Amino acid sequence: MSKQLHTLKVVRVDDMAKTYIVEYEDKLYRVHMVPEQIGKGNPGEIVCTIEKSKNSNIITQDMETLLRRHYKEGDEVMYRIEKVTNLNYFLKDQYGYSTYLDSKYKINPTITPNLRCRIKSITGKRVHVELVEKITLERSQFTIGSDNVKALFGKYIEGYDSITDLLLSDEILGSFDSECHRWIHTICQTGNTSKEKLADIRQACLSVLEESSLLKDCNSNEREVLEERFTTLIEQIGYYIHALEFVELGAEEETIDQLLDKLQNTGYVFHPKKMFYIMMCIFLIKSKDEDGEKFLDTMMPKIFDTLRSCDVSNWKRQPFKLVWIKLLEFFIKSLNENQDKLATDKTALANMVQSLALQFNLTEEDDEVLIDSVLNLSMLYRYCTKVGVVDPMMMLDVAYQTLIGAIQEEPCMISNTSDPDRMVNVIYNQVGKFTPDTTTSLRYEGKDADILLDNISIKIVPKEYYPEETYEMVPEYLELWNNLQVEQYSKPSPIGKANRKSIRPYKTLWNDVKLNLIVPDKKKKDKKVEDTKPRLDETVGIIITKQTAAETPTFECMVVDPEEIKATGTIRMADMVGYATPTVGLFSFENNGKPMIFDAVVTEANPDGTYKFEAKKLIDTFCEDYRYDNIKFTDHLYCVVTGGNTLAPFFAVSEQGISVSVKYAPEDTPIPMPKGTVIEVSCIETGKSGYITAVFSRIAPEVHLTLADAFGVLMNLYSNGDIYEAEEEIEEEESVPDMIDKPKVKELINVIDNVASLDSDYIKAYNYLGFCKIIAHIIEDDKQVQYYESKMSLIELLYEFDINNCISETLINKFQENNGEFFSQHSTLHHQFRKLQIISYLGHEEHNRELCNIACETSNPDLAQLAQLIISYNFMQKTNMVAQAKDVQEHIKELLKLQKKENPKKDYGQETFTKEFKTSIVCPPDSMQPDLPRQTHKIMEEICAFLNAEGGTLYIGVDDKTHLERGIDEDLKFSLFDGSKDKYDNYVRNKINQMLVPGEVADHYISTSFDEEAHTPVYVIQIQPCPQPISIDGVFYERRGTSSRHVSEEYQSTFISNRLQMASTIEQARIAEIIENAKVVETPQEEPVDEAKSGRPFEYSTDIASIKTSQIRVYRHKDDDIQPDDLPTYINIFEDNTYSITPQLLSGCLSLGIYDEEQEGVLIVVYSTGEISKIPLEELLDGDMWSPKTINNKSKIVFVSPAMPDDVLSILYHSKNNDYYRFITVENIDHGTFNTCMRPFYTGQIDEITECEILPLTDRNQYKNFLDIDKAGADIKKTDGKKACKVIKSFLGK
Helix, strand or coil, X not given: CEEEEEEEEEEEEECCCCEEEEEECXXXXXXXXXXXXXXXXXXXXXXXXXXXXXXXXXXXXXXXXXXXCCCCCCCEEEEEEEEECCCEEEEECCCCCEEEEECCCCCCCCCCCEEEEEEEEEEXXXXXXXXXXXXXXXXXXXXXXXXXXXXXXXXXXXXXXXXXXXXXXXXXXXXXXXXXXXXXXXXXXXXXXXXHHHHHHHHHHHHHHHHCCCHHHCCHHHHHHHHHHHHHHHHHHHHHHHHHHHHHCCCHXXXXXXXXXXXXXXXXXXXXXXXXXXXXXXXXXXXXXXXXHHHHHHHHXXXXXXXXXXXXXXXXXXXXXXXXXXXXXXXXXXXXXXXXXXXXXXXXHHHHHHHHHHHHHHCCHHHCCCCCHHHHHHHHHHHHHHHCCCCHHHHHHHHHHHHCCCCCXXXXXXXXXXXXXXXXXXXXXXXXXXXXXXXXXXEEECCCEEEEEECCCEEEEEXXXXXXXXXXXXXXHHCCXXXXXXXXCCCCCCCCHHHCCCCHXXXXXXXXXXXXXXXXXXXXXXXXXXXXXXXXXXXXXXXXXXXXXXXXCEEXXXXXXXXXXXXXXXXXXXXXXXXXXXXXXXXXXXXXXXXXXXXXXXXXXXXXXXXXXECHHHHHHHHHHHHHHHCCCCCCEXXXXXXXXXXXXXXXXXXXXXXXXXXXXXXXXXXXCCCCCEEEEEEEEECCCCEEEEEEEEECCCCCCCHHHHHHHHHHHHHCCCECCXXXXXXXXXXXXXXCCHHHHHHHHHHHHHHHHHCCCHHHHHHHHHHHHHHHHHCCCHHHHHHHHHHHHHHHHHHHHHHHCCCCXXXXXXXXXXXXXXXXXXXXXXXXXXXXXXXXXXXXXXXXXHHHHHXXXXXXXXXXXXXXXXXXXXXXXXXXXXXXXXXXXXXXXXXXXXXXXXXXXXECCCCECCEEEECCCCCCCCCCCCCHHHHHHHHXXXXXXXXXXXXXXXXXXXXCCCCEECCCHHHHCCCCCCCCHHHHHHHHHHHHHHHEECHHHXXXXXXXXXXXXXXXXXXXXXXXXXXXXXXXXXXXXXXXXXXXXXXXXXXXXXXXXXHHHCHHHHHHHHHHHHHHCCCCCCXXXXXXXXXXXXXXXXXXXXXXXXXXXXXXXXXXXXXXXXXXXXXXXXXXECCCCEXXXXXXXXXXXXXXXXXXXXXXXXXXXXXXXXEEEEEEHHHHCCCCCCCCEECCCCCCEEEXXXXXXXXXXXXXXXXXXXXXXXXXXXXXXXXXXXXXXXXXXXXXXXXXXXXXXXXXXXXXXXXXXXXXXXXXXXECCCHHHHHHHHHHHHHHCC
């Protein structure tokens, strides 16, 4: 992929999507804005990076150009810490540009949220920075000290030292209350803390806050933080106690119901924060109960209904937004931890999709501290594939590209439905058009190996990665999704063509991969230059690289002089000076932000190859020499007191960092002086080793001196100004990818797992699972490693059956013995193992009774069908029906996706909205026994659903799992049919007339036949859409996705009304199909518009090309002499997503003049998603003139126009390579506002809305057959579409 830099013209701005539309090579592309560009209008042109590939171009703004408009190398810039990871601080500047700072600097973001950094270089997508400001004690940790705080709490309560760790943690303020939640719940669950004990903890917090000296001993910044944290913790404990009381009384469900009722009725509740947190505490407590899952399943739909009961703008107010987002995040995390349940429980899956979608509607850009919106959006796409979409692989591609940040476009969510299928369908229709709009390169540094991710590949590579030296372990011929690959230094064993369909070489491959991770390759070691090791007692030059978490100040260091010695290790502060201070940090060993080089002696070699160093003797000698050369007896020095008895000689440290023994003059009276007191001394003399002696002169309060400052001066003097200059390679900085965090890598595993489940080739599925296992090892998730090892073992057993046509029962029993307990915790693994266990009964008739029980009693149709086939095989083998037994065996392999040879059976493809498969009309799929009435009823339900939708085809005799023909030979053997196809057909036709209501009408829209292309009899039922609603046993059915569902009582009236409105359209469509082949309708020629006919042109102005308005509105005073100045009111739509009402025409926006008589009408607003809103002009105009108001709908507005109730809205739109007209009477459009999401005019796929108009309803016959229909619309290539086009042009010609 080649990269080029171009300056491109911005054609227009899409403020809703926050993108520029640019033109390149006669095509339009979307380019995302950076934060500082949002709301600033059209810049004219932008500098872009264009990455060209064979199939597409990826165009992004050149970040280096944007950054250099503000910065240059050497500039010092203020940044704010936005997020903290194990490796980096994530920083953001005032313009919204982000960068990273190495976590070697010990910074507490709570106390020090802002940093001054120096720009080292500007390359690629960001600046590379180093810390400028010295991070002192006050800014890197709480000065009060954890021991002091623990001591304060110890006066009131014992055994809860973790309170101190919580209060002094470095959590960013926005997430501290979540940490409180977790801490309270943890101590209650693990420590069996009672309600009374919680009350004691709460009282202890109050006492420390209000009665101790804690806050007085803090600086102002710390005080503010601790005040807020104590308050939050005290409140949270109180909420948790309330929740425990409700749970103990068994009133938890009633309490939540009452709260939700109030919210639904008024959109408000008194003390909302308190009530919401009590509700969250109840969920937290109940989630760990035995009935926790059931409680969540019951309450979540009630939560969703409450969220849908009010406009989303109400819930976006604080504190509602914060607590709703956190509550939904709790649901999401609780459900996501149980992938097993989500794979088998449709209710849980529906709850997960709704939680993610509703949370997405609530979140905005400033909510990143609360949730990872990129991760959650990727999860939403993945779960959509599980609910069911036409192209799940496309959806998984979008999920991955979103996860790595290559796709930044976001869908518009609908929140006014509880139907997950509809919700998923709306999302799916949007994301199908999403493509990567930036190139992304990410890295995860994990255990034993790293993971590299970009737009087109996912690689597992060695920790020290030299691409030119590695081998690709995964064979290219597998063609795995997203070019999944493992690179290592060991050459893989070749896999011959004869073995490519065997599981064994891939088992060896993944064992080798894991072995090479744990035991690094020899080649990898050989790549390193042989280093020289230091000798014991050798003096070397070292630099400090990191401060450890040891109790006494300890630092990691590295030998840098001489250069040939390569060694690392540790040195304690006690091995440098005779005094200790916990306030030292990396800054104490740096000069202008660069590490100082100082001498130290190697004292010990550690077993792990590191060393221990010591410098005290060298520093003592240096101090003696320094005093002799630079300090005279008559000099006065400032010192900081370190300890000792102040009534006798006591100890201090001079401003040069030298230890001092201080005594009083004979005539002076000793006075007590606490640690940290700054004093002045004189009469300087040499003392014992490492010390000088001096006489106390006075206390010097005007001098600021700390022990850390003095130590820093000493190290600067001792190093003689030598600093370590690391060689910087700018090219390497350019190629360094951004880091991806562990939660996103976990989601990557889930995406790959989903890909594996969709692949019908079990060899490829096995290799996908191998990837999942290795990634789980890299992120140190042992449970996931075991899970994927088990899934791979199951496929290995499946392979044994594929090769040998049987599985050893002994092998199955041994497998169960080793894995039974683990399988019992994972229903999906247990289900797969149960399949293999049933297969092991193949050829063993002694298990027939057990197989019968499985076939008759199990609630799982897959296992039932498999058991039926095994019984059939065993019976045929016993009765010497060898050929028939072989057919059954082949069918078993088809079910298990093992059929690899060319199959003569016809493949009918996937089930769709208009295609359904049934195996039989005699036997239900969950039973081996004939049950003609029951299965016939099911067939009639499917036919009923097709009649009430857009029609379709029902195939009987096709397997819905393999999609291959099975035929109805067994049906025809049933006594009622006696082998006759005619009797079979007559039976179906009679049942259509008898069971469907009205049967005669339904029968008129159905035709039947047998598929002549199939090798066995397959019965085909072709169903046309019926204009009259059809029912069976008083129940209406309709088609949804790839299944049929009954129409609920609540929706029944609406369903029938919509269906009846479509009647004329359906009838006309059938007539048009007949006529079209015999008659070609000439396309009307476009007539020029005559302004004299159409009346006075409408007065409006627009500078927003993307939003259209009506060109042919009919004015009620067209014959009156009304001038533009006579228009009383204008509605103005601005590019920054606001609108205003003014008494005059404005420029720089879409400004619509409203006539007097139109003020009784409505404003029609059409969005790119197909949503239509009808806003009463009387309400809209009843507001302050000139005052800008926000438009909150996330969809893009494409059309705005005033209209009257008796007008018609016409829409021309593109869908699936066809263009359709829709005509909707204004009175049938739903009322709304600029702040509500409305239902789309068509629930199917809408690619683009190309034209809208407001037309008069002067003659209803003009719109006959296509007015207010509930289908796609009038196809412009067909008769109705051409008539619709003629209607539009007739108005243009007036």
